[in-house]
Ligand SMILES: NC(=O)C1=CN([C@@H]2O[C@H](COP(=O)(O)OP(=O)(O)OC[C@H]3O[C@@H](n4cnc5c(N)ncnc54)[C@H](OP(=O)(O)O)[C@@H]3O)[C@@H](O)[C@H]2O)C=CC1
């Protein structure tokens with residue numbers, strides 16, 4: 001116990017934070033030593049989360065940099081947009097390493113953040129320091145970083161499904177359309193009318209069309225992969241399930257390429273990366289096949305008639321889309337095997 005890396009979680013009473021608690025409970029080299037709350041410090045975490053009874057009974061700490069520094073080496077921020085922009089610099093200044101799960105440090109342009117998030121951007125000096133941790137694409141940058149910005153849930157599923165084809169010039173980036181669907185836990189634990197059971201159950205809703213805050217994040221990485229500016233159509237939908245994201249992506253294929261060609265390209269791009277599984281020809285993944293796990297599963301269908309490819313990519317939004325990828329980034333940051341503490345099988349059915 002004593003030699004493990006000490007971890008603090010800010011936002012531990014939210015869905016991302018409590019998922020970090022669940023996953024870190026079985027990490028061989030890291031342990032959670034402080035769970036904090038800005039609204040209920042001094043009460044036991046198991047009070048709000050009875051599933052933690054007998055596992056984590058300690059009282060929630062205040063969100064104070066000095067208190068956190070006294071107990072931990074690394075801090076995960078699982079807080080709403082607009083919190084890390086102020087808090088992360090204070091935590092870095094006291095010598096903590098920081099992994100931020102929010103969108104506050106993903107976009108390097110403050111103007112772009114303010115346009116899409118409608119909030120004041122973080123200080124540019126810290127924006128420059130934060131490494132964008134899309135682990136299978138930018139993992140080399142994460143090694144030895146002190147400050148990581150974890151990607152969004154939708155961008156993770158979407159970009160893992162698009163980057164190899166865009167990078168190789170096998171699809172025309174100007175034709176990409178992304179049709180994405182998420183379970184309700186993607187919206188966090190806070191309650192509002194739009195997430196009420198009777199509004200969600202037996203319903204399928206499109207939302208934030210052409211306004212979603214993940215549009216510039218997706219375009220940032222696609223532009224990097226294409227080597228030129230890329231703009232995309234990205235449509236999001238709420239599905240009556242708790243966990244899971246499916247991104248279905250359409251694009252025009254450049255050259256004469258079959259689904260099998262794409263499968264081989266992706267298997268080669270992700271070679272050695274345990275958390276991306278490329279499905280064999282004719283097999284498309286579903287969200288239940290990655291539920292509760294850190295996997296991203298990807299399948300392909302090429303339509304010779306239209307010249308278009310359909311790419312289907314699925315993740316669990318709380319694991320690969322949030323807490324799992326954040327721990328994968330912790331592993332990379334520490335120079336450990338990226339799979340440590342994440343080697344569990346999806347819960348099925
Ligand atoms: N849910 C998901 O699938 C994903 C979420 N994310 C991102 O991760 C972050 C957390 O999301 P999620 O867990 O769903 O959100 P939740 O709303 O479930 O939880 C957020 C937590 O942040 C804490 N908080 C709120 N304000 C402050 C503050 N001023 N200072 C410190 N803590 C504060 C609250 O706890 P308390 O009141 O106890 O302090 C709250 O429980 C968000 O930025 C989200 O966009 C990213 C990928 C996927």
Ligand SMILES: CC(=O)N[C@@H](CCC(=O)OP(=O)(O)O)C(=O)O
Pocket residue numbers: 081101102103151152153182183184185186187213214236238
């Ligand atoms: C279902 C649902 O509402 N999902 C949220 C995902 C929010 C999120 O994860 O936001 P950041 O990655 O920007 O922090 C949404 O669409 O806004």
